[in-house]
Amino acid sequence: MTTAVIIVAAGAGLRVGGEVPKQYQQIGGQAVLRHTVRAFQRHEGIDHIQVVIGDNHDELYRAAVSDMNLPEPVQGGTTRQASVYNGLQAIAALKPTKVLIHDAARPFVDTEIISSVIDELSRSPGCIPAVAVADTLKRTNDGIIVETVDRSGLWGAQTPQAFRFSDILKAHVSAAASERADFTDDASIAEWAGLDVAIIPGRPENTKITTSADLQQAEKRLNTRTSEMLNDVRVGHGYDVHAFEDGDHVVLCGLKIPHTRKLKGHSDADVGLHTLTDAILGALCEGDIGKHFPPTDEKWKGAASDIFLKHAAKLVADRGGMISHVDLTLICQAPKMRPHVDAMRVNVAQIIGIAVDRVSVKATTTEWLGFTGREEGIAAAATATVRLPE
Incomplete structure (x- = not known):
């Protein structure tokens, strides 16, 4: 040394x-x-x-x-x-x-x-x-x-x-x-x-x-x-879906929310954090979450999804950049999201290391249409704005 x-x-x-x-x-x-x-x-x-x-x-x-x-x-x-x-x-x-x-x-x-x-x-x-x-x-x-x-x-x-x-x-x-x-x-x-x-x-x-x-x-x-310094401004998009299975709560943006069913997935099935991870990876042109954390790898079975989002944030930091803003929309009929939105924003801000006023979390329904309307699962869409040095 x-x-x-x-x-x-x-x-x-x-x-x-x-x-x-x-x-x-x-x-x-x-x-x-x-x-x-x-x-x-x-x-x-x-x-x-x-x-x-x-x-x-x-x-x-x-x-x-x-x-x-x-x-x-x-x-x-x-x-x-x-x-x-x-x-x-x-x-x-x-x-x-x-x-x-x-x-x-x-x-x-x-x-x-x-x-x-x-x-x-x-x-x-x-x-x-x-x-x-x-x-x-x-x-x-x-x-x-x-x-x-x-x-x-x-x-x-x-x-x-x-x-x-x-x-x-x-x-x-x-x-x-x-x-x-x-x-x-x-x-x-x-x-x-x-x-x-x-x-x-x-x-x-x-x-x-x-x-x-x-x-x-x-x-x-x-x-x-x-x-x-950070003049290379990029916007990434993420989209993810998880179906319901038997359970008593869902995990969304790191929060356990009581529900009559849970989300199915290899990890904790946190569709919110998965979607944000894909959005950040997309801004970096680094593929998707499956490339970095393959669902075939038993190491990630039941893993907390904040691991994935932290990894994406670290990739930004390693390139000398910063995450400027993220915007997440959760799409489902149930459970009700509005009581939990503020806590979700705080959680996401802490995970990726940005101010909470740069984190947007929204929820909407599909008016009983489609698989989310039939309460078969939850979908999510997100964008992430990333600034990198040129």
Whole structure:
């Protein structure tokens, strides 16, 4: 192994507000942490990604990075320094040559910055991206300016901060042994240990989300970047039918709905999720659900259909795209769908990682005509709008 990344996601993130830490709050319908992880997964020079999480964050973490094929997270410590140390120890057995340490709340790190800090390690033991301080700096006391600080030579540090693995691990071990716990970033630990740390130009966009205003700005930036980069707009169509058989409920959009019969199928026969899956696959020109999950494969017998829909969503993400909107129509005489539509929308939004206001679920009947009118089964039709980079 050559290059590993430690993503520090153990903080409480209280200043941003809300019910969950900032790394698990959403921008563009997905957790901040997921955007950050994806930035490193897309870089061909990264061999291993290790996330460090806080106490009681397990459920939030798994919801944020489901199906991203990450190793088990490492529990953080009481300080950022301790959390990074835990992460370094966790990957020591992998013997990486280089390690990048990155804040989970910096989702806009780009490929150029990642490449630049990795390349600099061939010349320096450590390297960080930073932005030169442009504003005049003032030192205050009780809200009164007492001094103007010379800004020449001053830089605002960013992440990822990159180091030769053995050097930064040794520096952290020494800091822990000396009972130093006041370092605010890894470059300061490296400096204290006598390592030379180079600076490369960072980007203003590679900012850290700290406040609610930062979160709102990140949402706007993501929308702008999406509009600029994802210009290949595609619409896929899906259609599916499942017959009824003996049972006491149907599964639709992941919900169990009481009924006098159930739907027949190799998996859980969720006609809603199957149709949405086909719509997304159609937008990608990736065939249909049967190509990816053959009904002849016993592995999928009785499987929950969210597996199929998550797979389709991951194919979009792997191509650097996003699902912009989905629209599903369920066609049947019974059971009644209207009481369940809102919960279905929430379920679908969570499965594919988009905002609920981008998910439409409707229901209609065929006025007692055809097989659905005779209550022999349920049909569904869907469209999915997908945006990909050109």
